Amino acid sequence: MDTIYALSSAAGRAGVAVIRLSGPNAMAALRQIAAGEPPAPREAGLRKLKHPQTGVALDQGIVLTFPAPRSFTGEDVVELHIHGGRAVIRSVFEALASCAGLRPAEPGEFTRRAFEHGKLDLTAAEGLSDLVNAETEAQRRQALRQLGGDLGALYDRWRQELMRALAHIEAYIDFPDEDLPPSLAEQTKTALSTVSAEIGRHLQDKRRGERLRDGVSVVILGPPNVGKSSLLNALAGRPAAIVAAKAGTTRDVIEVQLELAGYPVTVADTAGLRDSQDEIESEGVRRAKARAGEADIKILVVDVSHHQHIVADLAKLADEDALFAINKCDLLDHPPTTTLCGRPTFAISARTGAGLDSLLAALTEAVIERAGLSESPALTRERHRLALTECLECLARALVAPAAELLAEDLRLAVRAIGRITGRVDVEDLLDTIFREFCIGK
Numbered sequence: 001m002d003t004i005y006a007l008s009s010a011a012g013r014a015g016v017a018v019i020r021l022s023g024p025n026a027m028a029a030l031r032q033i034a035a036g037e038p039p040a041p042r043e044a045g046l047r048k049l050k051h052p053q054t055g056v057a058l059d060q061g062i063v064l065t066f067p068a069p070r071s072f073t074g075e076d077v078v079e080l081h082i083h084g085g086r087a088v089i090r091s092v093f094e095a096l097a098s099c100a101g102l103r104p105a106e107p108g109e110f111t112r113r114a115f116e117h118g119k120l121d122l123t124a125a126e127g128l129s130d131l132v133n134a135e136t137e138a139q140r141r142q143a144l145r146q147l148g149g150d151l152g153a154l155y156d157r158w159r160q161e162l163m164r165a166l167a168h169i170e171a172y173i174d175f176p177d178e179d180l181p182p183s184l185a186e187q188t189k190t191a192l193s194t195v196s197a198e199i200g201r202h203l204q205d206k207r208r209g210e211r212l213r214d215g216v217s218v219v220i221l222g223p224p225n226v227g228k229s230s231l232l233n234a235l236a237g238r239p240a241a242i243v244a245a246k247a248g249t250t251r252d253v254i255e256v257q258l259e260l261a262g263y264p265v266t267v268a269d270t271a272g273l274r275d276s277q278d279e280i281e282s283e284g285v286r287r288a289k290a291r292a293g294e295a296d297i298k299i300l301v302v303d304v305s306h307h308q309h310i311v312a313d314l315a316k317l318a319d320e321d322a323l324f325a326i327n328k329c330d331l332l333d334h335p336p337t338t339t340l341c342g343r344p345t346f347a348i349s350a351r352t353g354a355g356l357d358s359l360l361a362a363l364t365e366a367v368i369e370r371a372g373l374s375e376s377p378a379l380t381r382e383r384h385r386l387a388l389t390e391c392l393e394c395l396a397r398a399l400v401a402p403a404a405e406l407l408a409e410d411l412r413l414a415v416r417a418i419g420r421i422t423g424r425v426d427v428e429d430l431l432d433t434i435f436r437e438f439c440i441g442k
Helices: 026-033 086-097 111-114 122-133 137-148 149-172 183-202 208-214 230-238 277-295 311-316 356-371 382-399 404-422 429-436
Strands: 002-005 014-024 043-052 058-067 076-083 101-106 216-221 255-259 263-269 298-303 322-328 344-346
Touching: 002 026, 002 086, 002 111, 002 404, 014 026, 014 086, 014 111, 026 058, 026 076, 026 086, 043 086, 058 086, 076 086, 086 101, 111 122, 111 429, 122 137, 122 149, 122 404, 137 149, 137 263, 149 183, 149 404, 183 382, 183 404, 208 263, 208 356, 216 230, 216 277, 216 356, 230 255, 230 263, 230 298, 230 322, 230 356, 255 356, 263 356, 298 356, 322 356, 344 356, 382 404
Parallel strands: 002 101, 216 263, 216 298, 298 322, 322 344
Antiparallel strands: 002 014, 014 076, 043 058, 058 076, 255 263
């Protein structure tokens, strides 16, 4: 296997840069570019670095060694902590490239090797990727939990219970003359029912983990010129969308990224909902309706001067995921109605900021309800959901199987489906897809 190297710290100028090597030639390469003997394992040593061919001095930095198998990848690993100037990094890369058996790492290759050497399963590897990309506190906590093995442990427990049940059924099939308990099949089906119920509850999570990982989607909808763009700008705290008195100013979907109580939120402003002969505006209305169908939460905005006359399209959107905002309340002498279409309303003024705290508090509560961390680890990827759904279908067939042989076959398929999540079986075709999403050096 090749020895790989890459910059493991962020690209660009910095006080310190970390270059990592992993593979059978890592220690040999270190001896070529660093003066003196390598430091003891996991102990930092100050060394002068030189080009192995020309002997030209490159830098002076800290060297760390992690001999196999006690390393992140399970291979010999070397870390070079050097000064973070671009010229220094480039010169060390050139020196490493001149060493026999070394090549630059591909994206995610260090983590892939860690998986291949049993240092972590696929769910933990995905958790590591999410941790590197986490932008909010809640995302960090969820990713750290997954990296720590909570999700993988849950799936491994289910897999072990299914394998135990499969072993009992196969014993029943292979040794019919043995003195096996006559209730073995019923006991097995009871165990399968328990696992099936747990998986079912795990799947009925309203996609909390995926929403937290990808961000909760919020869309602002309403007729033209009711202040949707002003509300977006008020929530964002900056002029993200153009605001004008002319109706139909917003033609396309405009997005801003927010963080509410540590949770990532994408808020989208949309075109005003109305019939229009303008081809571009009509397309904007079509996109607004499509976005409404995809959103986790809808903020329906109406003008205080005619908020009782809700357009038909807006009334259709007033489901349990909708929050009604009655805008321009600074122009009214008395409070507006407290409900619309059976939903509570929030009297606001996007121009003055009045009432925005209440709307923001309700929005934050809705976000936490849909993406909040729970006690048990959550699904974070569609591939987990598909595999568990397949597993559940196999268990449903097993529970009504008319023969032990058919029950055993469905159990084998269920075990295989859940094993794909953690990387126990049939994952070669998944590895490239999973690890190429990592940054180089990880």
